[in-house]
Amino acid sequence: MLDSRRNIMLACVLSALAGYVDGVGFLYLGGLFVSFMSGNSTRMGVELARGHLDAAAEALGLIALFVAGAACGSLIVRSRSRYCQCWILLVEGSMLAGAALCHLYGVPMAAIAGIVMAMGLENAVFQIEGGGGLGLTYVTGALVKVGQHIAIALTGGPRFGWVSNLLLWAALVAGSAAGAWVYLQVNLGAIWFAAAVAFGLSAVLALGARRKD
Numbered sequence: 001m002l003d004s005r006r007n008i009m010l011a012c013v014l015s016a017l018a019g020y021v022d023g024v025g026f027l028y029l030g031g032l033f034v035s036f037m038s039g040n041s042t043r044m045g046v047e048l049a050r051g052h053l054d055a056a057a058e059a060l061g062l063i064a065l066f067v068a069g070a071a072c073g074s075l076i077v078r079s080r081s082r083y084c085q086c087w088i089l090l091v092e093g094s095m096l097a098g099a100a101l102c103h104l105y106g107v108p109m110a111a112i113a114g115i116v117m118a119m120g121l122e123n124a125v126f127q128i129e130g131g132g133g134l135g136l137t138y139v140t141g142a143l144v145k146v147g148q149h150i151a152i153a154l155t156g157g158p159r160f161g162w163v164s165n166l167l168l169w170a171a172l173v174a175g176s177a178a179g180a181w182v183y184l185q186v187n188l189g190a191i192w193f194a195a196a197v198a199f200g201l202s203a204v205l206a207l208g209a210r211r212k213d
Contacts, residue, residue, distance in 0.1 A: 010201070013171070016174055017194055018035050018122060018136055018138075018175065019177075020178050021035060021191070022035040023180040023183065024190045025115055026176075032062060034115050035066070036137070037138070043059045047059065067120060068120065069116065070123055072117070076088050076124060083206060085205050085209075086203075089201050089205065090198075090202040096195035099111040100189065102114065103188040103189065103191065111188060122137055123135055123136055143169055145162070149162035
């Protein structure tokens, strides 16, 4: 997936966007995540063990919404349109903008639902039709690849094969720091900025795809 400068740049921007949104969501939800479902799954298991069924159900609800968003993204990919990346980001931006509006009108749970589904959807941007793709809202896999490519470099392989995945991780960290800072200034209204980025990326990709027609 990270086989060109264009894809590396796009993946890093999207990873930063996911980190930004997750930073906002993490602070708003008080320790749950809107894009990192491994963390929510662990939290769910812990809460079940502690007998806190309401907290476990909350985590499960977030996981289900994320899966629903991922399914929506895959349906767009299966349309086989050369504009599918643009459509995914357009829908993501619309979900985030809708979430910001829900917050504005005092419907916070609907806002969180839209945000979580948008994060699930984003992971389809680099999806291969009929198969998997590049995870953009979580970076455990990217860190594993950093370690693997470092081992390859130490045994005579490409020296810098690990850099692209390290950049993906760094982008998510930087995005989460930015999201947390903006949240502390404007609360869940911070999602407006994320929506604007998604819309902007959709427009840029649409222009690029049109030039290839």
